[in-house]
Amino acid sequence: MIRLTDTLRFAANSLAGFRVRSILMIIAMAIGVGAVVVLTALGEGARRYVVNQFSSLGTNLIIVFPGRTETGGNLPGMMVGRSPRDLTLDDAVALLRSRHVTRIAPLNIGSAYLSRGRLNREAPVLGTTHEFREVRGLEMSQGKFLPPADPTQAQSICVIGQTLSRELFGGESPVGEWLRIGDRRFRVIGVLGAKGRSLGFDTDELAIIPVASAQQLFNQPSLFRILVETRHRDSLGAAQDEIRRILKERHEGDEDVTVVTQDAVLDTFDRILRTLTLAVGGIAAISLGVAGILTMNVMLVAVSQRTSEIGLLKALGASGANIRNLFFAEAALLSALGAVAGLLIGAAGILIIRQIYPAFPAAAPAWAVVAAVVTAALTGVGFSLMPARRAARLDPVVALAKR
Amino acid sequence: MISLTGIERTFQVGDQTVRALANVNLEIGAGEYLSIMGPSGSGKSTLLNIVGLLDRPSAGTYKLDDRDVTGLSDEEQARVRRDKIGFVFQSFHLVPRLTALDNVSVPMMLAGIGVDERRRRAAKALTDYGLGDRMHHRPSQLSGGQRQRVAMARAAIMHPPVLLADEPTGNLDRASGHEVVALLEALNASGVTLIVVTHDPDLGQRARRQLHMVDGRIDTDDVQRP
Numbered sequence: 161m162i163r164l165t166d167t168l169r170f171a172a173n174s175l176a177g178f179r180v181r182s183i184l185m186i187i188a189m190a191i192g193v194g195a196v197v198v199l200t201a202l203g204e205g206a207r208r209y210v211v212n213q214f215s216s217l218g219t220n221l222i223i224v225f226p227g228r229t230e231t232g233g234n235l236p237g238m239m240v241g242r243s244p245r246d247l248t249l250d251d252a253v254a255l256l257r258s259r260h261v262t263r264i265a266p267l268n269i270g271s272a273y274l275s276r277g278r279l280n281r282e283a284p285v286l287g288t289t290h291e292f293r294e295v296r297g298l299e300m301s302q303g304k305f306l307p308p309a310d311p312t313q314a315q316s317i318c319v320i321g322q323t324l325s326r327e328l329f330g331g332e333s334p335v336g337e338w339l340r341i342g343d344r345r346f347r348v349i350g351v352l353g354a355k356g357r358s359l360g361f362d363t364d365e366l367a368i369i370p371v372a373s374a375q376q377l378f379n380q381p382s383l384f385r386i387l388v389e390t391r392h393r394d395s396l397g398a399a400q401d402e403i404r405r406i407l408k409e410r411h412e413g414d415e416d417v418t419v420v421t422q423d424a425v426l427d428t429f430d431r432i433l434r435t436l437t438l439a440v441g442g443i444a445a446i447s448l449g450v451a452g453i454l455t456m457n458v459m460l461v462a463v464s465q466r467t468s469e470i471g472l473l474k475a476l477g478a479s480g481a482n483i484r485n486l487f488f489a490e491a492a493l494l495s496a497l498g499a500v501a502g503l504l505i506g507a508a509g510i511l512i513i514r515q516i517y518p519a520f521p522a523a524a525p526a527w528a529v530v531a532a533v534v535t536a537a538l539t540g541v542g543f544s545l546m547p548a549r550r551a552a553r554l555d556p557v558v559a560l561a562k563r
Numbered sequence: 564m565i566s567l568t569g570i571e572r573t574f575q576v577g578d579q580t581v582r583a584l585a586n587v588n589l590e591i592g593a594g595e596y597l598s599i600m601g602p603s604g605s606g607k608s609t610l611l612n613i614v615g616l617l618d619r620p621s622a623g624t625y626k627l628d629d630r631d632v633t634g635l636s637d638e639e640q641a642r643v644r645r646d647k648i649g650f651v652f653q654s655f656h657l658v659p660r661l662t663a664l665d666n667v668s669v670p671m672m673l674a675g676i677g678v679d680e681r682r683r684r685a686a687k688a689l690t691d692y693g694l695g696d697r698m699h700h701r702p703s704q705l706s707g708g709q710r711q712r713v714a715m716a717r718a719a720i721m722h723p724p725v726l727l728a729d730e731p732t733g734n735l736d737r738a739s740g741h742e743v744v745a746l747l748e749a750l751n752a753s754g755v756t757l758i759v760v761t762h763d764p765d766l767g768q769r770a771r772r773q774l775h776m777v778d779g780r781i782d783t784d785d786v787q788r789p
Contacts, residue, residue, distance in 0.1 A: 166672045177660035472656045475617055476670045476717070477645020479638045556617040560656065 162482055171489035178462070182494065185451075185458050189498020189540065190505055192448035193532045197506025199444045200528035202513070203437025208521040210433060214426045220393045221295065221422040222400055224255075224386040224407070228418055245411050246382035249312055249371065254406055255388055260399035263389040265292040266311060266371050270378040272342040274320075274367060276328045283324055285341060285367045287374020295387050298363065299353030303335040306349075306370055314372040318346040323364040325351045341367060342377050396421050441528050445535055451498065452539025459491055459547035463554075470551050471559025480552035487548035488541060495540025499533045506532075564756060565591040565614060565725070570623035572609050572779075583609040584620070585779040591758070593724065596751045598770035599760045606779040607760045608729060614758065615648050615727045616640045627725075645674055649718030649755075651747070653730035655710045657702040657717075663689060663709075664698040667717045674721065688716040692746065708739025715746055719755075726750055728759045732766055744769065 162170075175182040226247040252266040268287035273280055292298070293305040305319055318339060325334050334348040352363050375381055390399040400419050407417050463470070470483055478486075506524060513522040572584040583606045591597060599607040612618035613625065616632060625633045632643055657666045667685035676684075689698050692712045702710055711731065718726060728747060732740035744766060751757040761767050775783040 162673055163675055163677075166675075166678075170672070173660060173665075468656060469658055471617075472658070473669070473673070474641065475615065475644060475650045475656075477641050477673045477721075479641035481638065482641070482673065557612050560617070560652065 162478075162485070167485055167489045168493065171486055171493050174462075174466075174486075174490055175493060181458060181461075185455060185494050186498045186501055188451040188454045189448070189495060189536055190501035192444070192451040193499050193502020193536050194505030194509060195444035195447050196441055196528060196532035196535075197503060197524045198509035198513075199440040200437050201506070201510045201522045201524040203433060203440050204525045204528070205513070205520050205522035207430060207433035207437065208523070209519075210429045211426060212521070214422060214429070220390045220396060222388040222390060222396065222403060222419060223422065223425070224388060224403060224417055224419050225384070226382055226417055228416060245414065245416055247386065247407075247417060248381060249375070249383065251407055251410055252383060252386045253311065254410060255386065255403055257406060258399060258402040260390050260395040260402060261388055262391050263291040263295055265289055265295045265387040265389075266383045267292070267385040267387065268371050268374040268378065268380060269384045270374065270380065272367075272377065273340075274324065274328060275340045276337070279328050280340075281324075281327060283365055283367050285369060285374060285377070287369055287371040287377075289371055291389075292368070292387070295389050301351050301353040302333060303348070303350030306368065309370065311370070312372050313370070314376055315370045316344065316346045316373065317349045317370065319350040319352060319368040320348055321352045321362070321364040321366045322354050323362075324367060339367075341369065344373070344377060346373075396423070437525070437528070441531070445532070448532070448535045448539055451536070452543040455491055455494060455540050456543035456547060458494075459487060459544045460550070462490070463487065463547050463551040466551075467554060467559040470554050471556040471561075474554070474556035475560065483554075484548045484552035487551050488544060491540045491544030491548070492537070495537045498540070499536040502532065502536065503529065564593040564595075564628060565589070566624075566626040566629075567614070568624045568626075570610075570613060570620045570625065572606070572613065572618065573621045582779050584613070587623070587779075587781060589774075589781065591756060593756055594751070594754050595756050595772055596748070596770045597756075597758045597772045597774065598767040599758065599774045599776060600762070600764065600767040601774075601776035601782070603762075605776040607774075607776045609779075610776070611727055611729055611758065611760045614725075615650060616644050645670060646721060647723050647725055649721065649723040649726045651711070651715055651718050651726065651728040651731045651743075653733040655702070655707075655714045655734070657710055657713060659702050662699045662701055663694060663705065663713045666702070666713055667720055670717060670721050684720060685716070688720055689713070692716050706739070707735050708742055711735060711739065711743050712746065715743065715750075719750055723755070725756045725758070728757070730761055730763075731759065732761070732763065740766075 224247065249266055252264050255261055255264050265288050270285050271282060272285045274283050289311045290306050290308040298305070301322065306317065309315065318341065320334065328339065329337065334351060337348050339346050339348050346369060354364060388399065388403060390396055400421065403419050404415060408415050473483060510522050510524060513520065567587055567589040570584055570587040571582070574581045574583055587610060599610060601607045609618065613620050620633065624631060627643065627647065632640065635643065658669065664682065664685050667688055668681040671681045671684065686698060689695060692715065694709060694712055697705060697709060705713065726747065731743055731747065735743060747757055747759070759766065759770060767773055772786045774781055
């Protein structure tokens with residue numbers, strides 16, 4: 161019986177004997193493994209990116225918006241073709257009646273020209289209340305956020321992001337200065353800290369004004385969203401039910417709002433992006449399959465090139481099983497080396513992506529790395545099954561006769 | 564030691580059946596020195612392959628050391644080849660990417676002998692065959708005579724009781740051929756049964772027992788009295 165170490169050494173020796181071919185094979189395998197690693201890292205990075213974005217909001221957060229997106233059983237509003245009712249500030253205030261609700265932040269959003277002297281630019285303008293800062297966990301770099309106030313009262317004050325501050329005020333401190341937003345003047349009372357992107361808004365480019373002012377500015381009485389913070393994570397469900405009940409009551413019995421939890425939104429994104437990762441990983445795995453077929457081709461060529469060697473080994477006392485194991489070991493070594501090279505390629509690729517997009521958390525999920533290596537091993541060994549068996553069955557007389 | 568009874572070997576060539584061996588009966592005793600001669604296609608190589616368990620007879624019985632080896636499994640036949648039979652080929656059949664030392668070690672590797680013992684035994688065999696300074700050369704760096712001596716060291720390394728040589732001097736010049744024959748005969752003198760297949764009458768007539776084959780049959784079987 162040949163020892164395992166000898167089998168491996170002999171196989172390594174044969175691979176070294178056909179150096180160019182072995183290297184090409186390893187590259188083919190490595191590209192497959194590397195592709196799986198890099199592509200799943202991209203997918204996983206996208207998922208983490210989204211999850212991070214959402215996590216920057218609180219986790220005990222409920223989002224209310226007008227209209228129903230979920231398809232339900234009986235929707236009287238849809239049956240008679242009525243458009244959903246506005247979600248008003250009064251609706252938002254009414255939600256505070258629930259004992260599960262600690263804070264609410266009504267949101268109104270639009271786009272307006274901001275100008276100061278000769279400088280002007282367009283920016284998204286968010287109408288909200290004092291509570292928004294806590295709900296979103298925003299940092300201030302200068303001045304104050306919107307003060308606590310009756311949400312229905314318009315006030316000519318605003319808070320701006322860092323980019324706006326720099327572009328409109330240069331090096332000066334904007335706090336206390338006047339700024340024109342649309343056709344109204346607002347006094348800047350604070351500058352947001354640098355936070356970067358969050359939930360699709362670049363807070364650096366955002367101007368925040370009281371929600372009632374925004375309603376006047378955009379002539380839009382309906383709210384865009386109401387962010388509701390609950391007392392505990394555990395009370396999310398109860399709070400959701402109560403919000404629905406309160407709003408249904410206020411909307412004459414129609415359930416014409418959508419109430420979702422942050423988690424539900426997150427779960428959806430999570431699912432979508434996981435599926436996406438799986439899909440790109442699967443596509444990359446096709447290249448592994450191709451590499452497997454290449455392995456088979458190479459092993460078949462190896463068998464026919466080395467018939468006389470196989471015949472000799474048989475004459476010297478190798479059984480069919482020994483021969484099969486030798487070719488198996490070659491394929492396994494090729495696959496293993498290819499997989500290792502592929503992991504290195506993948507790691508290098510991820511490093512490059514991180515260099516180019518530092519904010520993007522590209523990282524190959526462990527399951528993808530394991531799956532890539534296992535697939536490489538299985539295709540390598542699986543596709544060498546047939547060539548190895550062919551080698552094992554070679555008739556030594558025929559094999560030796562060939563020179 | 565070797566006992567062939569009613570051995571037949573037929574090949575299918577297209578729709579024709581060719582009889583390479585027809586009813587061969589042969590008894591070879593331990594330590595004999597036998598040459599098999601005959602024209603091409605007379606079946607002498609086929610007979611050697613059957614004796615070497617590289618080929619299976621279509622009919623008949625082959626007993627080696629009183630054991631019927633005709634119907635053994637692939638695994639068992641491989642073991643018999645490894646332990647009892649050494650081969651020397653016309654074209655040497657060395658593994659080109661292995662050094663002389665590693666080539667001689669192959670049968671021991673197949674037998675599962677450890678690396679240290681392999682190296683020791685292979686080095687000793689090569690030294691005995693005058694190749695002590697060529698151990699780490701590859702076949703392409705060796706002359707024909709040296710290659711055949713490596714092949715012989717390999718054939719003898721497991722101390723097989725039977726040594727089969729198929730045209731061992733066919734690819735060699737006269738001087739190298741003599742060296743190889745001397746080594747083969749030395750092995751025979753130490754008790755190894757030696758069977759040589761050859762075209763070369765000079766080589767064939769050195770054997771004490773000479774077989775002439777024609778059309779798959781043993782035509783003459785002469786035993787020389789020394």
